[in-house]
């Protein structure tokens with residue numbers, strides 16, 4: 035662990051140097067607080083951390099992170115610390131020997147079924163294909179209600195099983211509700227107003243955010259080792275909420291991932307878009323090729339494959355009814371915890387995107 039200089043008395047101890055922790059740290063430091071940020075990892079950025087690989091290409095250590103938001107406030111805040119590179123993410127799914135746009139759009143349906151429908155034709159097609167469900171309780175309800183059983187089986191069932199280790203019917207409605215169905219040819223993965231990547235990468239953006247005379251940073255420092263020894267007025271905790279309470283109500287389930295990074299020496303471009311999903315084949319869910327995201331040029335290309343697994347670092351809170359009720363019991367403990375606030379994906383056990391985490395941290399520090 036790094037030695038901590040400002041131990042004489044901090045205003046705020048912030049646990050975690052990801053989006054939640056770094057946003058809170060900067061806001062509070064700007065307001066004159068003396069802040070200590072600790073992270074058990076040896077780097078800033080949390081899961082958005084990126085680095086140059088041994089071939090000089092910028093890669094995302096913990097899987098592809100694409101920034102998108104409708105919030106002017108979030109975009110303006112982050113723009114203090116980075117320039118941006120315009121980027122609209124596109125994803126195709128490998129289904130029945132073709133690479134087809136996901137979210138499902140007009141092209142997906144025409145190419146999968148060998149049709150030539152216009153927009154009105156696609157609307158009619160989906161009206162015939164869909165299985166109306168009411169209420170929409172699970173992700174299976176959402177998908178069947180939108181596109182019916184055949185598209186559900188080809189694009190969603192296998193992917194969900196791999197990604198979450200759950201059947202579609204066991205997953206909360208909110209997960210599938212994030213993915214729209216389109217009748218036009220829009221093949222962008224996100225439809226948000228602001229879609230861009232930090233021009234010099236996420237890590238550089240975090241370094242700038244945390245570069246402030248009122249912020250002290252200690253990396254490789256686990257909260258569990260220092261929770262009783264650091265003098266502070268308040269704690270902002272962005273790690274897993276159940277771990278904070280030493281799992282006293284039981285473990286909250288998280289989904290983990292194993293990332294397999296690879297550099298392909300003589301391949302200028304491996305795939306036509308940033309990410310290819312494999313809903314039905316292979317143990318991995320998707321391959322991302324970073325050059326699409328970063329715009330970098332190189333004689334080779336760097337990719338990452340994602341293998342979901344039950345054990346390992348907690349990456350995704352698993353959105354299912356039982357887990358949400360266990361989280362609610364932890365939330366009640368958190369509300370009663372003196373001088374401590376919980377914010378972020380793991381601390382609030384929510385399937386938050388980066389911008390939603392920044393928005394939550396901005397609201398908290400307002």
Ligand SMILES: Cc1cc2nc3c(=O)[nH]c(=O)nc-3n(C[C@H](O)[C@H](O)[C@H](O)COP(=O)(O)OP(=O)(O)OC[C@H]3O[C@@H](n4cnc5c(N)ncnc54)[C@H](O)[C@@H]3O)c2cc1C
Nearest residue numbers: 050052053054073074080081097100257273378379387388
């Ligand atoms: C594979 C993957 C892809 C994603 N893609 C996107 C995307 O494309 N777009 C998007 O908007 N979002 C994406 N996300 C979500 C995004 O990663 C999160 O919204 C965001 O990183 C959450 O920030 P956070 O600060 O809440 O948590 P984290 O980034 O997890 O940061 C929490 C930090 O707390 C530290 N910590 C935990 N416990 C302790 C402890 N005991 N002591 C000290 N430090 C501790 C951790 O080391 C970590 O650095 C993706 C997530 C994953 C896993």
